Amino acid sequence: MIRVLLADDETMIRAGVRAILDADPEVEVVAEAGDGHQAVELSLGHRPDVVLLDIRMPRMDGLAALVELRRLAPEVGVLMLTTFGEDDYIARALGQGASGFLLKSGDPRELLAGIHAVAEGAAYLSPRVARRVISELSGGRAIRTAAARERVAVLTPRERDVLALVGEGLSNAQIARRLHLVEGTVKAHVSAILTRLGARNRVQAAILAHEAELPGSVHQPDGEVQ
Template identity: 50%
Template sequence: MIRVLVVDDEELVRSGLRMILEVASDIVVAAEARDGTEALAAVARHRPDVVLMDVRMPGMDGLSAAVEMSRMAEPPKVVMLTTFDLDEYVHTALRAGAVGFLLKDTPPRDLVAAVHTVAAGNAMLAPAVTKRLISSFAERGPTRSEHARKRLTELTAREYEVVCAIARGLSNAEIGRELTMSEATVKAHVSRSLAKLGLDNRVQAAILVHDADLL
């Protein structure tokens, strides 16, 4: 069972998200919160697998809460909710450890699929809007690109191929088919690559590749 925490300052939005998510037999909304402060307390108390959290809220906003959650010993997988498809706060949240973001008008079926995706350990890179965000807000320039490329030289040739595939939005299964390896082997390469690069998740790896301007 996938346990989800829904965080939004509007009760109507929270209720709507709960109704959508709990249609799935393997998802339960473990708790709701109205702002970042309540969200942090709810994570500590209910230990959700996934947090769906609004970016903009009174008091502690979603960005600040995402940063705090990333510092927890066992952080949940955070997906930011926003009404803006090119919101600079979302990019900052990705760098803080969030695994992706969704627009609030995401179709119900896609929302449920997104929860399944992040719960399985994959980043929200498939939606076109996420790719636009990474492409638009990745901080490039000669110095940053050079630094990103230097970091990537720490990887083996195979690890480099896997990380570039992640940046293209491929899932572990898709990477396995493309590079002719088992999904378990792909997962091992992903874990080793993240450890070598000092990164927390696949989204940060994708941003690094985009920073290096290699796609």
């Protein structure tokens, strides 16, 4: 069962999102919050697998709550809810360690796919958000690619294989199956990769895999970070 905490200051939005989540027998909403401060407090009390966090909320907004969650509960996956066009928020949240992004106007299937992906340790971006992120990465591509390849060069061949699959949005279990490894070994590789690259989480590692143009790290239109 995937335990989810839902945080949004709009009651109607929370009700709609909860209805979608309640339709999935593998998902349980363990708590709801109306602001960022409450989201952090409830997360520490309930220890959900995934926090679904609206960016714009009173008292403490989603970005500030994300920073606190990364500091106090780094094991919790955080999916950010946003409206179309908030590119600055997206960039800042990715920099602070968000596990993924969903648009409030997106397909309900994206919401469930994102919850499952993040709960499994993968990263997830709504397809429209992913296109905007990839578009941003395309600017100064040659420079970015050279810099990314220089960073990735410190990895072992096996670590680069794992990073490429992280770039495809695969979970540790999926990577283990693909590379015929034990899941614990993959987890150790991912931890080493994040440390060596100075990446805060899998989203940043996935973006770096894309920038370095590792095999298999090209975005596909299924919503996951490729």
